[in-house]
Amino acid sequence: MANVNITSGKTRRAQIAGGGFAGLTAAIALRQNGWEVTLHEKSSELRAFGAGIYLWHNGLRVLEALGALDDVLQGSHTPPTYETWMHNKSVSKETFNGLPWRIMTRRHLHDALVSRARAVGVEMRVNSEAVTADPKGRLTLGTGEVLEADLIVGADGVGSKVRDSIGFKQDRWSATDGIIRLIVPRKKEELGDGEWDNTIDMWNFSPRVQRILYSPCNKKELYLGMMAPAADPRGSRVPIDLEVWVEMFPFLEPCLVEAAKLTTARYDKYETTKLDSWTRGKVALVGDAAHAMCPALAQGAGCSMVNAFSLSQDVEAVGSVEDALVEWEKRIRPITDRCQALSADYAANRSLSKGNMFTPAALEAARYDPIRRVYSWPQ
Numbered sequence: 001m002a003n004v005n006i007t008s009g010k011t012r013r014a015q016i017a018g019g020g021f022a023g024l025t026a027a028i029a030l031r032q033n034g035w036e037v038t039l040h041e042k043s044s045e046l047r048a049f050g051a052g053i054y055l056w057h058n059g060l061r062v063l064e065a066l067g068a069l070d071d072v073l074q075g076s077h078t079p080p081t082y083e084t085w086m087h088n089k090s091v092s093k094e095t096f097n098g099l100p101w102r103i104m105t106r107r108h109l110h111d112a113l114v115s116r117a118r119a120v121g122v123e124m125r126v127n128s129e130a131v132t133a134d135p136k137g138r139l140t141l142g143t144g145e146v147l148e149a150d151l152i153v154g155a156d157g158v159g160s161k162v163r164d165s166i167g168f169k170q171d172r173w174s175a176t177d178g179i180i181r182l183i184v185p186r187k188k189e190e191l192g193d194g195e196w197d198n199t200i201d202m203w204n205f206s207p208r209v210q211r212i213l214y215s216p217c218n219k220k221e222l223y224l225g226m227m228a229p230a231a232d233p234r235g236s237r238v239p240i241d242l243e244v245w246v247e248m249f250p251f252l253e254p255c256l257v258e259a260a261k262l263t264t265a266r267y268d269k270y271e272t273t274k275l276d277s278w279t280r281g282k283v284a285l286v287g288d289a290a291h292a293m294c295p296a297l298a299q300g301a302g303c304s305m306v307n308a309f310s311l312s313q314d315v316e317a318v319g320s321v322e323d324a325l326v327e328w329e330k331r332i333r334p335i336t337d338r339c340q341a342l343s344a345d346y347a348a349n350r351s352l353s354k355g356n357m358f359t360p361a362a363l364e365a366a367r368y369d370p371i372r373r374v375y376s377w378p379q
């Protein structure tokens, strides 16, 4: 069990809004440092939304620090290579000089974090919506309850109420492309010859722009990211338009037939949020509330987890929480800013279609080790 974190005779308390990957990471990390932590999730269950997710060395190191890595590694997958195809021809196979990376379902990662949060004694409340935060250290819930804390963490996602109730200066925009994300059975035996354990980023620019990011999560589950411009009514239709997808990717038919059965599928546009600051007084914003980014580099959650974990390190410094938060942002934010900018650039130019695009700059965030605070795995 966590030790007790005491400043001037009193255990420090954190109130966290949001039970996604960012909020859960902050909760576990603070609790492990002895804080009393309450996490508020507005939904009626602690459950992950969405399909699959890639984590790289940076996010995996956070999981190690949280004591959740072994759980996550079981039932997830590292493909032999990250392959890129253009018009069904392989153009690159990347292995990142041994840099660790992993694919899993979102449910798998979320379950591991929830179970770890429970084990270390985080108090988790569902049906508990945060509506406003006060930089002096107060969080108001939808019920009208007002909670005092030494630290308030706004981890309430891209539409953050914690953020908007305070009023940060922000830029927000959506990209022209979007994606349908699904988990389907792997059907590996039915796919015919091929290296079906790889990630395969399958790009097609003609006759239409359509892309499938083929991502095996484990022996049974496959994550399909099906990209089409928002302006293409057939490519962006949900449930998927089977004919239009099979025409372009006939070799994936067994999986696409399964994808067409999923009636709850959504088409999501990529959203970016950029703030003038991530902190105000005793309030810190983490995750998509602070820096939603295009997914090209698959680092939104990775950066969120690194930033949430680093926050827990920096509030251990001598001095006030307010000063620690300012130092935290100064120290850790530049990595996320560069990653967000390059991800937006890759998304806008569809750069990943060229293959071999995981350059040293593209892997900067992934190479960061938040425990040792150095870059590992030279590229």
Ligand code: FAD
Pocket: 017, 018, 019, 020, 021, 022, 023, 040, 041, 042, 043, 052, 053, 054, 055, 128, 129, 130, 131, 155, 156, 157, 158, 159, 160, 161, 162, 179, 181, 268, 269, 270, 271, 286, 287, 288, 289, 292, 293, 294, 295, 298, 299, 300, 301, 302, 303, 304
């Ligand atoms: P969220 O996951 O949005 O969690 C916020 C939580 O807060 C939710 O549970 C919500 O119900 C709750 N909540 C909301 N409002 C309130 C409130 N007022 N009070 C209380 N609770 C509230 N990242 C990667 O690292 N790898 C990838 O492969 C990857 N792929 C992606 C693919 C796509 C297409 C997209 C769009 C994103 C991808 N990302 C990826 C990014 C990643 O999904 C996000 O960055 C990450 O999930 C953000 O986590 P979060 O906890 O900040 O927010």
Ligand code: 5PR
Pocket: 053, 054, 179, 181, 213, 225, 295, 296, 297, 298, 352
């Ligand atoms: N990488 C990943 C991903 O999920 C997406 C992209 C890149 C892991 C979108 O689903 O380029 O859009 C992308």
